[in-house]
Amino acid sequence: MTFTVLSVASELYPLIKTGGLADVAGALPGALAAEGIAVHSLLPGYPAVMQRLEQAEPVLHWDDLFGGPGRLLAARAAGLDLFVIDAPHLYARPGSPYAGPEGDFRDNPQRFAGLGWVAAELGLGRLSGFRADVVHAHDWQAGLAPAYLHYAEASRPGTVMTVHNLAFQGQCAPELLAALRLPPQAWAMDGVEYYGGIGFLKAGLHFADRITTVSPSYAAEIRTEEGGMGLGGLLRSRAADLSGILNGIDTAVWNPEADAALPGPYSSDTLSAREASRAALRRRMGLAERPVAPLLGIVSRLSWQKGMDAVLEALPALLGHGMQLAVLGSGDPALEEGFAAAAAAHPGQVGLHRGYDEALAHLVQGGSDALLVPSRFEPCGLTQLCALRYGALPVVARVGGLADTVIDANEMALAAGVGTGVQFAAAARAPLEAALGRLAALWQDRPGWQQLQRNGMAADVSWRRPARHYAALYRAVA
Numbered sequence: 001m002t003f004t005v006l007s008v009a010s011e012l013y014p015l016i017k018t019g020g021l022a023d024v025a026g027a028l029p030g031a032l033a034a035e036g037i038a039v040h041s042l043l044p045g046y047p048a049v050m051q052r053l054e055q056a057e058p059v060l061h062w063d064d065l066f067g068g069p070g071r072l073l074a075a076r077a078a079g080l081d082l083f084v085i086d087a088p089h090l091y092a093r094p095g096s097p098y099a100g101p102e103g104d105f106r107d108n109p110q111r112f113a114g115l116g117w118v119a120a121e122l123g124l125g126r127l128s129g130f131r132a133d134v135v136h137a138h139d140w141q142a143g144l145a146p147a148y149l150h151y152a153e154a155s156r157p158g159t160v161m162t163v164h165n166l167a168f169q170g171q172c173a174p175e176l177l178a179a180l181r182l183p184p185q186a187w188a189m190d191g192v193e194y195y196g197g198i199g200f201l202k203a204g205l206h207f208a209d210r211i212t213t214v215s216p217s218y219a220a221e222i223r224t225e226e227g228g229m230g231l232g233g234l235l236r237s238r239a240a241d242l243s244g245i246l247n248g249i250d251t252a253v254w255n256p257e258a259d260a261a262l263p264g265p266y267s268s269d270t271l272s273a274r275e276a277s278r279a280a281l282r283r284r285m286g287l288a289e290r291p292v293a294p295l296l297g298i299v300s301r302l303s304w305q306k307g308m309d310a311v312l313e314a315l316p317a318l319l320g321h322g323m324q325l326a327v328l329g330s331g332d333p334a335l336e337e338g339f340a341a342a343a344a345a346h347p348g349q350v351g352l353h354r355g356y357d358e359a360l361a362h363l364v365q366g367g368s369d370a371l372l373v374p375s376r377f378e379p380c381g382l383t384q385l386c387a388l389r390y391g392a393l394p395v396v397a398r399v400g401g402l403a404d405t406v407i408d409a410n411e412m413a414l415a416a417g418v419g420t421g422v423q424f425a426a427a428a429r430a431p432l433e434a435a436l437g438r439l440a441a442l443w444q445d446r447p448g449w450q451q452l453q454r455n456g457m458a459a460d461v462s463w464r465r466p467a468r469h470y471a472a473l474y475r476a477v478a
């Protein structure tokens, strides 16, 4: 019989995406198919999702799904097998899946309890003809699924909880316990209680059979007091069940040899053809033609996590090396303003595109000489993987998945011919400045630089290896 996994996530590329979670949830099913694992993805029926469904068929109905009627649709879209929760009172809101103009939706606890509860229903076999061997919950939005499955006190599938970002934990008031269909005994340290409230991620981390996060280094970091962000103790107590599995990227979506967002294709054998992408990026970002020093790119949420304040602080040093900066991002208004001011003060040298633009993200990867990722913490990071594949040298903070995926071009690595980028100590001005100095020195040796590009482009950043790890984990918990 086919081994089946129910993947539960609040985002799924290409249907709905605010960050890397969507990329992972969208790419893993295809990669797992090669391992003989069939994945069905459960997600909320936001308008953007409902519009894209093919062959949607109602298969379950509830009169009261956390405040209104709901249906479960079995559907396909973008080559994925989906279960979509059609519950307009919870999900029929345009824009972000989490927030409106006034901030986070106040009923997010009910909205994502709905996601976890339907996951548990499916896991418990309520839909005839569907049986999951494993329920895989991603991030806090799916965190209650393992709790509902536990409290059902019935035969249940294995459960896996994956942390994509420990900073987002999903908490709500204790008074909601009954409204969220959690039994009274759930109100305990040994249950969903978390610092006096109900913790969605805490619940998932407590009840899931296995916990994963998206890199081995982050798996170690989150067991520390500081990296644990309040959950370090729990994660230490579950250390035996916690592992890190690196993310991959979809190498069909991210392929410089066939990318419609680039002016032309290139490969590691035809690096000179990359020039056209660099010229296009310069035009797009209003940057001067200036081949004397590397053009640095950023594709990022502009946030504290991503260390973008350090980039602004190190900007004089960056410009002092003659480097240029092309920034694609949005987020924290103060940081957006900071980069806008920098672009205004240094026309032709600093370019900014505020907002989210998928095609431009590809052009930044294809046109930059190096990609800056100075995160304070980074569970895995996907943009540095894209950079490796596109021949942009990743310049990354030595944290989490950035430390695990980029080989620092230090002397030994250069001598061994294995470097792929530059690492530096943390998201602070001085180490970043030092890293820029090293980058400028590497740039002086053009054949050496091209070797680093080729090393990066030869790295396997696909989902092949990670999918094997997930498959082994699933089979171990089923």
Ligand SMILES: Nc1ncnc2c1ncn2[C@@H]1O[C@H](COP(=O)(O)OP(=O)(O)O[C@H]2O[C@H](CO)[C@@H](O)[C@H](O)[C@H]2O)[C@@H](O)[C@H]1O
Binding pocket: 018, 019, 020, 021, 023, 024, 164, 165, 214, 247, 299, 300, 301, 328, 329, 330, 355, 356, 357, 358, 361, 378, 379, 380, 381, 382, 383, 401
């Ligand atoms: N302005 C913009 N325009 C277009 N595209 C943009 C963009 N800004 C960001 N992106 C894209 O959004 C994704 C961001 O993914 P990341 O993994 O880098 O970070 P994120 O913090 O969202 O994910 C969290 O989950 C993922 C998945 O596990 C972890 O890798 C990560 O460390 C963790 O913080 C990438 O695909 C990137 O190209």
